[in-house]
Amino acid sequence: MKPVVILVGADKGGVGKTTITRTLLDYLAARNMPARAFDSEFPRGALKRFHPKITEVIDLETAADQIKVIDTLATSDVKVSVIDVRAGLLSDTLKTFTQVGFFDLVNAAEFNFILFHVIGPSIASLEEIGEIRPYADGRDYLLVKNFINETSFFEWNPELHKSYFDLAKDTTEVTIPKLNEMAFEQAELAGVPFSAFIANKTADGQPSGNSLVLRGYVRTWMSHIVGEYDRIGLIDRLSDRGVATQAA
Amino acid sequence: MTGASLAAIVTSLHGRSGKTLLARALVDYFMLSGGRPYVFDTDAVERGLHVLFPGVARVVDLSIVRDQMLLFDTLAQPSSEMRVVDVSHHSLTKFFELLRDTDFIAEAQSHGIEPVIFYIPDCKADSFEAGVILRDRFPDCPFVVVENAFLKAPKRSVRQGPAYKALKPHKRRFAMPKLADDVVEALEDRSLSLGNFMRQPMSSRGETPIPDGLPPDLCIELRDWVFRIFREIHRIMVGLAADDAASDPIAGTPWVADAEDWGPAFDPGNSRRSRTILDKILGKP
Numbered sequence: 001m002k003p004v005v006i007l008v009g010a011d012k013g014g015v016g017k018t019t020i021t022r023t024l025l026d027y028l029a030a031r032n033m034p035a036r037a038f039d040s041e042f043p044r045g046a047l048k049r050f051h052p053k054i055t056e057v058i059d060l061e062t063a064a065d066q067i068k069v070i071d072t073l074a075t076s077d078v079k080v081s082v083i084d085v086r087a088g089l090l091s092d093t094l095k096t097f098t099q100v101g102f103f104d105l106v107n108a109a110e111f112n113f114i115l116f117h118v119i120g121p122s123i124a125s126l127e128e129i130g131e132i133r134p135y136a137d138g139r140d141y142l143l144v145k146n147f148i149n150e151t152s153f154f155e156w157n158p159e160l161h162k163s164y165f166d167l168a169k170d171t172t173e174v175t176i177p178k179l180n181e182m183a184f185e186q187a188e189l190a191g192v193p194f195s196a197f198i199a200n201k202t203a204d205g206q207p208s209g210n211s212l213v214l215r216g217y218v219r220t221w222m223s224h225i226v227g228e229y230d231r232i233g234l235i236d237r238l239s240d241r242g243v244a245t246q247a248a
Numbered sequence: 249m250t251g252a253s254l255a256a257i258v259t260s261l262h263g264r265s266g267k268t269l270l271a272r273a274l275v276d277y278f279m280l281s282g283g284r285p286y287v288f289d290t291d292a293v294e295r296g297l298h299v300l301f302p303g304v305a306r307v308v309d310l311s312i313v314r315d316q317m318l319l320f321d322t323l324a325q326p327s328s329e330m331r332v333v334d335v336s337h338h339s340l341t342k343f344f345e346l347l348r349d350t351d352f353i354a355e356a357q358s359h360g361i362e363p364v365i366f367y368i369p370d371c372k373a374d375s376f377e378a379g380v381i382l383r384d385r386f387p388d389c390p391f392v393v394v395e396n397a398f399l400k401a402p403k404r405s406v407r408q409g410p411a412y413k414a415l416k417p418h419k420r421r422f423a424m425p426k427l428a429d430d431v432v433e434a435l436e437d438r439s440l441s442l443g444n445f446m447r448q449p450m451s452s453r454g455e456t457p458i459p460d461g462l463p464p465d466l467c468i469e470l471r472d473w474v475f476r477i478f479r480e481i482h483r484i485m486v487g488l489a490a491d492d493a494a495s496d497p498i499a500g501t502p503w504v505a506d507a508e509d510w511g512p513a514f515d516p517g518n519s520r521r522s523r524t525i526l527d528k529i530l531g532k533p
Contacts, residue, residue, distance in 0.1 A: 180313060182313050211317050213313070213320045216346065216349040216352075219350075
């Protein structure tokens with residue numbers, strides 16, 4: 001398997017990038033696909049709190065940390081690198097990746113690349129589709145609709161909805177359902193991967209005291225997400241099979 | 249199962265099936281046995297069980313997450329106390345969705361708690377279909393078919409239906425003895441505790457003393473009914489402890505079917521109406 005970079009990002013904040021990244025890391029672990037994670041929310045790092053053993057906090061605006069990610073892709077034993085891009089940095093990161101020649105290497109089939117563009121139900125978020133689209137042409141671009149509340153991404157206004165989503169009509173959409181707020185908060189508080197929360201374990205594998213009901217909400221929510229990742233053939237996309245499928 | 253604490257889930261598809269009466273009998277039985285059961289009433293409007301046990305039964309509104317937590321987190325809490333939940337027909341869908349989504353059965357069993365579904369079908373076909381679906385959806389949970397002799401017997405057309413036939417041979421059964429109308433009235437008296445009633449000594453004439461305000465003949469009838477239902481509970485408890493589903497319920501129940509009624513097995517997936525009930529009970533898959 002070739003090294004693969006999964007970029008999870010959005011220019012708008014608060015759309016659930018870190019949450020999506022956490023679900024991806026859980027999904028990959030469950031599929032026996034080891035991954036390393038980079039958290040570009042420098043210096044605090046929201047992701048590291050949940051996946052400390054595999055996460056490194058980096059500043060993607062510095063050349064040193066860009067090297068830390070890109071130059072190690074070929075040499076790392078772990079073939080999947082997931083980057084949780086800090087809010088506001090998605091366009092800049094894609095620009096940087098273009099400038100350093102990363103996409104040339106993707107075009108040369110040295111690496112695989114998947115972009116998870118997370119959008120929320122706001123005009124500001126939808127406007128990003130047009131901004132990100134030029135970087136996504138010919139790439140594995142996934143538009144992730146994160147239902148962080150009870151909205152419908154303006155589906156009630158077909159013209160408005162069409163005007164934004166037509167820009168991405170040839171892309172694959174991934175739907176992330178809403179998670180009950182209390183369940184989300186308790187999982188946040190627990191500070192462990194969703195899989196550990198569901199299993200009622202602490203970070204060091206000891207039994208925890210999380211609510212059975214809230215764990216149930218997270219379990220159901222995760223099973224929907226796993227269903228979505230299976231539906232889009234995420235594991236195939238990570239491998240050369242995915243590339244072949246896309247080319248076909 | 250031996251030594252496990254029981255979590256009795258009493259439910260039915262429709263109202264007026266005797267759920268609260270059975271839940272009440274279970275609570276009184278456990279109290280009479282010296283326990284302090286956890287009791288929950290999921291009917292946040294009528295609060296039937298709460299009214300009978302105001303200091304004991306907690307009312308939970310399953311549309312509220314905090315109440316869901318109160319119910320299921322308490323039910324799964326390790327403790328030797330028995331648990332009784334009166335699941336109203338209004339809360340049936342939500343309750344079993346939560347039961348499924350929380351993986352409650354496995355969690356409870358890992359804490360030495362044995363959930364048991366007491367399901368009361370009535371005379372309608374869909375109540376049998378719902379019973380089969382519930383039984384088959386939760387195969388790890390002991391399922392008790394409750395035959396309430398007070399309810400009308402199902403018509404022949406219902407008895408010839410596959411769901412009825414699928415539940416008929418179910419071995420673990422509970423017989424709720426028939427009640428005379430005046431005993432029903434006496435039972436509706438909120439201040440009457442079955443446990444206290446049974447603790448009272450019989451008079452030399454075989455009657456209970458007057459404190460309950462019940463006429464002597466009613467006392468005898470009520471005592472007989474309580475004795476029979478407690479005996480059924482005891483029989484089920486012993487059977488569950490021994491994991492023995494084959495014990496027979498007391499006679500005189502309305503479960504009727506002729507030999508020629510036997511037909512193809514009930515398959516929820518083959519019936520449009522059953523799929524609707526399945527969706528109703530457990531939401532969309």
